[in-house]
Amino acid sequence: MLAPAGSAQSRQRPPNIVLIVSDNQAYVDIGAFGAKDAVTPNLDRTAADGIMATSFYVTSPACTPSRGSILTGRYPQRNGLYEMIRNEMVRYGHRYTPEEYAYSPEMTLGMDPREINCGEMMKSAGYATAAIGKWDSGRAKRYLPTRNGFDYFYGLPITGIDYWTHDRYGVPSMFRNEELVKEEGFSEELFTREALRFIGRNRDQPFFLYLAYHAPSGTADLDDQRIYPPQKYLDLYPGLDPTERRTEYLDMLPVLQRKMDSPRTEMFWKSRHSRAARVGNFKWIVAPQLDGLFDLANDPGEASDLSASRPDILAFVKARWDNWNREMEHAEPRGPFRDY
The missing domain is CATH 3.40.720.10 (Alkaline Phosphatase, subunit A)
Structure with missing residues (x-):
């Protein structure tokens, strides 16, 4: 506030x-x-x-x-x-x-x-x-x-x-x-x-x-x-x-302040057995309860998996996640959980 x-x-x-x-x-x-x-x-x-x-x-x-x-x-x-x-x-x-x-x-x-x-x-x-x-x-x-x-x-x-x-x-x-x-x-x-x-x-x-x-x-x-x-x-x-x-x-x-749109277009996650990425309107997730690619612009409830019909988008989003993960692995290490 x-x-x-x-x-x-x-x-x-x-x-x-x-x-x-x-x-x-x-x-x-x-x-x-x-x-x-x-x-x-x-x-x-x-x-x-x-x-x-x-x-x-x-x-x-x-x-x-x-x-x-x-x-x-x-x-x-x-x-x-x-x-x-x-x-x-x-x-x-x-x-x-x-x-x-x-x-x-x-x-x-x-x-x-x-x-x-x-x-x-x-x-x-x-x-x-x-x-x-x-x-x-x-x-x-x-x-x-x-x-x-x-x-x-x-x-x-x-x-x-x-x-x-x-x-x-x-x-x-x-x-x-x-x-x-x-x-x-x-x-x-x-x-x-x-x-x-x-x-x-x-x-x-x-x-x-x-x-x-x-x-x-x-x-x-x-x-x-x-x-x-x-x-x-x-x-x-x-x-x-x-x-x-x-x-x-x-x-x-x-x-x-409504002076500009958010410039952020990507977000990435990694937690135990789960990983996910949001790239543009597409969200890819692999988790014990859910696995798939979703178009949030038309399917905000994540009900329709597009993995089979849009393999090009799936590959692109996965590649963006891989790039982010490599960047995180090469970041200066911090405790307490990382082994360094």
Whole structure:
């Protein structure tokens, strides 16, 4: 959200910037995009007053690499954070002792410190900076926002917590700056509270707020994977139960201001057993659940595979992906997952 370009405030200083990120929310879960069973009046109003990106992609379907790209503006294969940072044994019911957790991936892995994130860039431009909500780029102190460009941090440094206890599978995981805190309340409301406080403290200077909610993703609790939001939110859904639902830099500002079309014509993905490319109107994907070539201009639902009828396009898109993959392999390596 930017201050209006013609306001007195914007003529005196740079615009304030609030970057809001939700977790595991599909475009079909927003009223402005036609959702029938999602009540999102604030998002709908923001969309009506701003820009709706109808062909917008993240760089990965997984939390950690996707957020790493939001923070750095670089493909996960470049910034090194191309896998999830999480302790896999919790999937089998294991509860980590404090001694075990101290040496676990969630405690020892994080974004390569050589990466430059948006907080560092905004801070160097004279902005007050804050990261509130889900950081997901490392829990050790050297990985926390306060060591990487942000003046203030309140939230979870890892990939998920329980919405009410703020623990991650029994491990306390809510931070203020670099210290664990224990507070009562629904985590998302606490994030909103902290965001408003930060804005209030910095209303007289340019500020950048990275507000990354954990919702509507599932909770991180071994005993129950459902979300129990405050009743006032459930009251918005009469007859429904929402708890059952589950680097080359590009200046986007002229695009968002409707001064130009987006110059980006290609996007590429690689994640475990999946790979994909979007080249012009064509999307090619190879994944366990889907495999094919699709013309998104005429088939946005990806229902008609053109692999057999358009082998020329298929070969071209695959070649573009191969070129990108070679470029990523030759990029300067970054930790923590790459072997170098």
